[in-house]
Amino acid sequence: MFLTWRLLGSLPSKPSCHAYQTPGQAFASADRALHRVRSGPLWLKEPGIARLVVETIVAGERERGFYELSAWVVMPNHVHMLILPKVAVPEITRWLKGSTARRANQLLGRTGLPFWQDESYDHWVRSTREFDRIAGYIEENPVSAGLVASMELWPWSSAAWQAEAG
Numbered sequence: 001m002f003l004t005w006r007l008l009g010s011l012p013s014k015p016s017c018h019a020y021q022t023p024g025q026a027f028a029s030a031d032r033a034l035h036r037v038r039s040g041p042l043w044l045k046e047p048g049i050a051r052l053v054v055e056t057i058v059a060g061e062r063e064r065g066f067y068e069l070s071a072w073v074v075m076p077n078h079v080h081m082l083i084l085p086k087v088a089v090p091e092i093t094r095w096l097k098g099s100t101a102r103r104a105n106q107l108l109g110r111t112g113l114p115f116w117q118d119e120s121y122d123h124w125v126r127s128t129r130e131f132d133r134i135a136g137y138i139e140e141n142p143v144s145a146g147l148v149a150s151m152e153l154w155p156w157s158s159a160a161w162q163a164e165a166g
């Protein structure tokens with residue numbers, strides 16, 4: 001399962017009027033828009049906030065047993081994950097978004113305010129080829145956004161964690 005969710009208010013208010021041939025093309029276009037956004041919340045750029053989201057993602061596998069984690073990245077305004085779910089996907093997203101929103105808002109001095117956009121994007125991966133393509137897409141996200149020159153240099157990703165582990 002490929003999961004994506006974003007900060008509330010992170011997409012430009014004017015939606016694209018372009019018609020896409022596939023939902024995947026529409027998703028990629030929206031993801032590129034998230035990379036270009038210079039306004040709206042970018043709370044995930046703050047190391048403390050990014051770290052708590054990463055720790056929660058990892059805890060979902062290691063402590064909660066909600067999924068097997070394959071690839072992930074925390075970008076300045078959105079998150080991508082590639083997982084094999086072991087519980088219902090709505091339970092996973094509710095837990096991830098709920099627990100991180102509360103803790104992030106505490107760190108930011110915000111109380112009772114929405115943090116994440118209500119909806120999330122999910123897509124069942126149907127082949128090994130698609131799995132490999134999506135894993136690469138996730139780990140290359142910081143490079144394609146122009147944040148780092150190499151995926152291993154983005155500290156909030158599975159690529160960096162794997163490089164660090166050796």
